[in-house]
Amino acid sequence: MPHPSQDPSHENGSPRLSRRAFTAAAAGAVLGSAFLPAATAGAATRASARPERAAAVSGGGDLGPNVIVFDPSTANIQGTLDNIFHQQESAQFGTGRYALLFKPGTYNGLNAQIGFYTSIAGLGRNPDDVQINGDVTVDAGWFNGNATQNFWRSVENMALTPVSGTDRWAVAQAAPFRRMHIKGGLNLAPNGYGWASGGYIADSKVDGTISPYSQQQWYTRDSQIGGWGNGVWNMVFSGVVGAPGQSFPNPVYTTLDTTPVSREKPYLYLNGSDYAVFVPSLRTNARGVSWANGSTPGTSIPLSQFYVVKSGATAATINQALSQGLNLLFTPGIYHVDQTINITRANTVVLGIGYPTIIPDNGVTAVQTADVDGIRLAGLLLDAGTTNSAYLLRVGPAGASTRHASNPTTVQDVFVRIGGAGAGKATTSMEVNSADTIIDHTWIWRADHGAGVGWETNRADYGLRVNGANVLATGLFVEHFNKYCVEWSGQGGRTIFFQNELAYDAPNQAAIQNGSTAGYAAYKVDDGVNTHEAWGVGSYCNFTAAPSIQVDHGFEAPQKSGVKFHDVLVVSLGGMGQYKHVINSTGGATSGTSTVPSTVVSYP
Numbered sequence: 051m052p053h054p055s056q057d058p059s060h061e062n063g064s065p066r067l068s069r070r071a072f073t074a075a076a077a078g079a080v081l082g083s084a085f086l087p088a089a090t091a092g093a094a095t096r097a098s099a100r101p102e103r104a105a106a107v108s109g110g111g112d113l114g115p116n117v118i119v120f121d122p123s124t125a126n127i128q129g130t131l132d133n134i135f136h137q138q139e140s141a142q143f144g145t146g147r148y149a150l151l152f153k154p155g156t157y158n159g160l161n162a163q164i165g166f167y168t169s170i171a172g173l174g175r176n177p178d179d180v181q182i183n184g185d186v187t188v189d190a191g192w193f194n195g196n197a198t199q200n201f202w203r204s205v206e207n208m209a210l211t212p213v214s215g216t217d218r219w220a221v222a223q224a225a226p227f228r229r230m231h232i233k234g235g236l237n238l239a240p241n242g243y244g245w246a247s248g249g250y251i252a253d254s255k256v257d258g259t260i261s262p263y264s265q266q267q268w269y270t271r272d273s274q275i276g277g278w279g280n281g282v283w284n285m286v287f288s289g290v291v292g293a294p295g296q297s298f299p300n301p302v303y304t305t306l307d308t309t310p311v312s313r314e315k316p317y318l319y320l321n322g323s324d325y326a327v328f329v330p331s332l333r334t335n336a337r338g339v340s341w342a343n344g345s346t347p348g349t350s351i352p353l354s355q356f357y358v359v360k361s362g363a364t365a366a367t368i369n370q371a372l373s374q375g376l377n378l379l380f381t382p383g384i385y386h387v388d389q390t391i392n393i394t395r396a397n398t399v400v401l402g403i404g405y406p407t408i409i410p411d412n413g414v415t416a417v418q419t420a421d422v423d424g425i426r427l428a429g430l431l432l433d434a435g436t437t438n439s440a441y442l443l444r445v446g447p448a449g450a451s452t453r454h455a456s457n458p459t460t461v462q463d464v465f466v467r468i469g470g471a472g473a474g475k476a477t478t479s480m481e482v483n484s485a486d487t488i489i490d491h492t493w494i495w496r497a498d499h500g501a502g503v504g505w506e507t508n509r510a511d512y513g514l515r516v517n518g519a520n521v522l523a524t525g526l527f528v529e530h531f532n533k534y535c536v537e538w539s540g541q542g543g544r545t546i547f548f549q550n551e552l553a554y555d556a557p558n559q560a561a562i563q564n565g566s567t568a569g570y571a572a573y574k575v576d577d578g579v580n581t582h583e584a585w586g587v588g589s590y591c592n593f594t595a596a597p598s599i600q601v602d603h604g605f606e607a608p609q610k611s612g613v614k615f616h617d618v619l620v621v622s623l624g625g626m627g628q629y630k631h632v633i634n635s636t637g638g639a640t641s642g643t644s645t646v647p648s649t650v651v652s653y654p
Contacts, residue, residue, distance in 0.1 A: 053116030095235040106562035112359040112458035113325075114406040116148050116404060119173075122155035129161045138165030140192040142199060143500050145606060147382030149404030152180045152208060153320060160184035164203045165192075165381070167405040169429075172208035173320045175328065176341050177231045178253075180208040181293035187218050188225070195244035198222050201493075202431065204463065205319055213400075216258065216608055221246040223527050223549075224431075224465045224492040228315060230254040235276075239263035250491045250525045253314050253339050253346075267588060269525045271490075272309050272336045283647055286547040286586035287338040288524065290406070298617040299649040304586035306546065308335040311488060311522055314346060315428045315462040318379070321358070325353040325403060327379065329426060334458070351377065351399065364390040372398065380430065390415045396422040397457075397470040402429035413437040419448035421484050432466045432509070434474030442466055442476045446484030450518060458486040469508025470497030479531075485518045485540075491525040498530050500553045505532070505555050505595075506619060516527075516540050528572075530554060533564075536573040536587075541581055548573060548587035552601070552627075554594045559621075562599065568630070569601025581612035588619040588647070600643050607632035609654055619647040 051518050073647040092163040113119070118134070131150070138146050143591070150162065150170040159605060161184055162170055170650040172180030186205050190197040212216055216235035219227060235258030243263050251260075251270040261279035262268055267286075273293040282648045287293035289309040296305040299398050314330035319444070330340060330348040356379045357371035365387035368378065372393060373507040382404030388411045395402060400417075408430060410416040416432045419425050425445075432442045443466065445459055468481040479494045494513040497503050513528040513535040520542040528535040530553045550572040556562045572589035575582045590606035604620035607613050618637070620629040625643030637650040 064067040069437040071227050076180065097405040099242070101265050113149075113358060113379075113403075113629045114383065116146075116382040117151060118148065119153065120157070121362060122157055127157065128160055131160065134168065134581075135163040138168050139163070141598075142201070145384055147384070147404045149408065150381050151318070151425050152182070154179040156181045158183045161545055162186045164188050164205065167202050169204045169206070169404045170208075170470050171206040171317065171403070173318065174207065175319055176322075177207050177229050178209045179209070182208060183211045183213075183599050185212050185214075186210060187266050188221050189218060190220055190240035190244060193381070195240050195242045197240040197244065197246040197248075199499075200225060200246075202465070204228070204405075206315075207319070209233060210241035216261075216462045219249075221249050223249075223495070223529075224463075225249060226491055227251045227462050228253055230256075230318065230410050231257040231340075232258070233256045235500050237263070238265045238268065246617070247489040252525075253341070255339050260276075267547075267549050269586075271524055271546075272333070272340065273313075274338050274340065274342070278303075283461065284547075284586055284588045284617075284623065286617075287585055288546050288585075291338045297620070298586070299647070304547075304617040306585060308337045309333075309524060309546070310335060310544065312336045312524065313458075313459070313460055313488065314340050314348075315370075315460075315490070316399050316426050318401070318403060321352070325398060326483065327351045327356065327377070329399060335591035356399075359385070361385075365391055377401075379403070382406055384409065386411050386412065386435075387416060388412055392415045392420075393417070393425055394420040394422070394426075397424040397426075399426045400428070400430070401426070402431075405429075405431050407433050409433045410435045410439050410442065412438070412468040413439050414442045415439055415444055417442070419446060419459060419484070421446040421452050423454050423459075426460040426462070427460070428462040428567050430464050432464070433471060434466075434468040434479075434508070436473050436475070436533045438475035438477060438509070440476075441478050441481055443480045445480075445482045445487050446518060448483055450483040450485065450519070452485065454484060454486040454518075455520065458488050459484050460488045460490060461492065462488075462490040464492055466492070466494040466513075468496045468510040469502045470495075471502070473502030473507050475509050478515055479508070479510060480514050480517045480520055482514070482540075483518050484588070485520055487518055487521045489514075489521065489523040489526065492523075493527040494529070494535075496530040496532070496553065498551075505553075505557055505561065511538060516543055522546075533570045534572075534574050535570075538574065538582060539576045539579065541579060543575075543579070543582045545573075545587065546586040548584065550604075552589065552591045552593070556593055556596060556599060559599050559652055562601070568598070571603055572599075573605050575607035575613060577608050578614060579608060580610055582607065583614045583616075584618075585616045587615065587617070588621070589629075590593070590621045590623055591627040591629060592623040597626045598628045601627070601629055603631040603634055603637075607633065607653075609634065611654070613654075615650070615653040618650045618653060621645060
């Protein structure tokens with residue numbers, strides 16, 4: 051619970067002592083919905099149907115039962131939005147999945163409140179093709195004004211003119227805000243300015259000021275903003291026109307003038323009357339939005355080159371589609387797979403809309419790729435099954451050594467969950483072996499609340515393990531693993547923004563003893579690494595099961611001139627455990643119960 055002396059409404063005040071300050075009731079049941087064309091998607095069946103090439107689909111064509119397509123003439127849009135929100139508002143671990151898509155045009159007087167597992171997106175080639183004179187809102191009324199569990203929702207590719215002049219997007223992890231044009235301001239805190247723990251913005255233009263208020267940390271990439279209001283612990287910017295200047299730790303801004311390499315997420319749009327997927331081009335030393343000079347550069351792929359994956363599809367069907375040379379468009383639903391989805395062809399696009407969720411059965415790896423150029427993985431939630439999987443996602447096989455700098459694989463808005471919706475286990479959540487891979491916004495989460503949660507019940511030793519060379523992570527959120535949340539073995543790695551919490555439920559000091567080291571670092575660079583660099587990285591401890599636990603350091607790295615950290619912090623949330631140092635033996639210990647960060651500006 052919050053300390054009574056804290057005032058979360060104060061712009062520069064301390065935020066919550068525990069992000070999960072209240073016990074959430076898992077809303078597993080989803081209400082019926084007569085207005086929808088079919089029932090909410092649940093677990094996939096085991097039917098064995100042959101995939102067929104998807105015909106070019108005219109506007110409003112069938113993309114699955116939980117894809118709702120609007121145009122400006124659609125009747126009662128607000129009623130439909132409200133019904134879906136009512137269903138999804140508190141369904142944190144429910145089975146409902148929805149994509150709300152708006153055809154190009156102008157929509158007046160809407161307020162699209164966005165709940166769990168709901169994606170709202172424009173179908174234009176560029177954000178300004180869909181103009182909403184109204185709001186897309188995330189608030190926290192369902193959780194007593196606390197936005198720290200507002201996960202798994204997204205908004206993309208539209209322009210908003212907010213009714214009040216400021217739109218509200220009060221989110222936590224796994225809630226991307228992409229390709230947006232806000233013709234006004236943006237408020238990142240809930241009504242009443244309660245706790246918040248986000249978040250991520252990319253390729254967006256906000257004409258007014260972004261006001262984070264109680265947001266603990268935020269990463270903004272390749273965007274243009276009219277101003278930035280304040281910071282709490284860790285605000286990171288790369289390639290952002292209008293960003294505040296570098297000033298960490300006071301104010302807590304880490305600012306890079308450009309993003310070294312980036313490529314925006316693929317997106318579904320209407321090319322004339324037909325659906326297509328647009329695949330943006332690679333950018334180097336990027337700054338500002340990709341659509342600043344008209345349209346985002348890239349390639350359009352017609353939907354006829356995609357297998358549209360709907361509820362009922364099996365892993366065998368999906369793999370057969372891939373073997374035929376098709377890309378994949380996953381529609382909203384929950385997909386149990388009894389064999390690994392294998393992506394072997396260069397430049398394959400695997401795009402999910404509406405938080406399609408892949409659950410491996412029988413301990414298989416959910417998704418893996420070959421060591422080839424240009425695979426795009428985007429918009430997926432990988433949920434661990436009850437039988438332990440060695441991996442949930444593997445990018446490239448072990449020992450991969452081919453370079454892909456001119457056409458890297460990208461992993462964007464791919465989220466991993468172990469437990470929460472039910473017991474699940476995975477030894478390693480995500481392993482990246484292919485060189486030059488870009489990990490652009492991921493939340494890899496061993497659940498600290500919900501169903502199937504316990505030190506061994508949802509055992510997961512490693513969050514992200516990187517073996518490939520020259521891998522770049524932009525917007526990396528990894529939390530609560532039994533051992534290392536991040537372990538980096540590849541040379542030349544870079545991370546811009548890292549947010550972490552250690553496992554809340556470690557039962558005692560002995561449970562996390564790591565040889566002669568007390569505890570596992572949140573982010574470890576292995577001893578054999580000669581070059582690595584990270585900016586704006588933070589780790590928090592909240593050992594609720596054993597508050598006396600101490601860990602030697604939040605970050606661990608070899609002391610070499612080519613291994614560099616910038617703007618590093620550790621925080622003890624209300625004194626529930628302590629860090630002795632920030633990185634290796636550098637940086638002071640966290641300070642009792644005061645929830646004040648210990649910082650290191652530059653290491654070594």
